[in-house]
Amino acid sequence: MLSQQTMDIVKSTAPVLEVHGTEITKTFYKNMFAAHPELLNIFNHANQVKGRQQAALANTVYAAAVHIENLGEILPVVQQIAQKHRSLGVKPEHYPIVGEFLLGAIKEVLGDAATDNIINAWKEAYGVIADIFMSTEEDMYTEAESQKGGWRFFKEFEIVEKVVENEEITSFYLKPVDGKALPDYKPGQYITLKVEIPNEKFTHCRQYSLSRAANKEAFRISVKREDLHDPAGKVSVYLHDQAKVGDRIEVSAPAGEFQLDIASKAPVTFIAGGVGITPLMAMFDTLASLDANRPVTFIHSTRTAKLHVFDQEIAANLEKMPNASYITINTDEVGYVTKEFLKENVSLENDVYVCGPSEFMEAMINHLYAIGFKESQIHFEFFGPAQQLKVELDA
Secondary structure (H helix, E strand, O other): OOOHHHHHHHHHOHHHHHHHHHHHHHHHHHHHHHHOHHHHHOOOHHHHHHOHHHHHHHHHHHHHHHOOOOHHHHHHHHHHHHHHHHHHOOOOOHHHHHHHHHHHHHHHHHHHHOOHHHHHHHHHHHHHHHHHHHHHHHHHHHHHHHOOOOOOOEEEEEEEEEEEOOOOEEEEEEEEOOOOOOOOOOOOOEEEEEEOOOOOOOOEEEEEEEOOOOOOOOEEEEEEOOOOOOOOHHHHHHHHHOOOOOOEEEEEOOEOOOOOOOOOOOOEEEEEEHHHHHHHHHHHHHHHHHOOOOOEEEEEEEOOHHHOOOHHHHHHHHHHOOOEEEEEEEHHHHOOOOHHHHHHHOOOOOEEEEEOOHHHHHHHHHHHHHOOOOHHHEEEEOOOOOOOOOOOOOO
16 A cells, blocks of 8 residues: 555656656666667567657556556556566566666656655555556466466467468468467457567567457468568568468467457447458457357448458358448548448447557547447557547547
């Protein structure tokens, strides 16, 4: 338990963190990686270059300061981050390192304004917050390991099939080298690949959504090839151009909070932007097998018809699903998905699952609020660190 004095001091720093949070987290990562370069084997280098990780951490630290008297308010964020940490193999021994350099960054950026009282209060608060994360992550590790076919950190898999889906997306089928059956996973979850790229100093970890319903024999991920000059493209370009059938790669157990509510009987709408279709495809595939009569509207927006994907699988599912429909939007022909389009095609009774680029999701979620959807009806997933959407709840 934190003392009231500590909570008051931490809460008083919230306005400063709101202004200087990203500068603090940039300083934190720079100093920590300089002292502990081995941690670059865990962190996503592309998110560092683009500033996504720094912004996400700044938002989390600010939220912790605001809600320090009731940390239960940030539990949804803790759960989401802990899932990513578990999938990356973050361990308890990493937390003291993070604490040391986070406090150091606060002191470095704020200078004399970071008094001993403030640093000591944040040290105490960080200890409590770190304990919450470590406890949550340990529960997740135990759950992943204890389920039938499960494991704790990473396990060796073999690429057994590589399928070109369209000019941008290729699917990879991965089987465990030990031949054991795979654990069940929730539709919408992802796995982490730990990739050793020739001539690269550090390991690259990337998280990819599982793009079909749970299968005991093989995982399937469907990877979009990114621009070679974009730091996010190193792994995807390697997978597209160099990875081949027979190659082995380390994989984490499935993780993630973005999951289809299979038990619900509410009608469902899936709204996908580009490669954001991958987790939604797993959800659609699951419903076709387990609840084929559930009403489903599947909307997929792509730049051009050439970028449609999974057409045969979708058609096969539709044959089994009498209350399902699939709508494609080619933005080069008809423009972007509009509020009016959603109003005409999505019932206010539906639960809605959205996935795609952040700008796409931001637009879709704002449209959904504007036509009358409640926050509890809308579920979404980011590719990469959780970001803040510019959402107008009172739209």
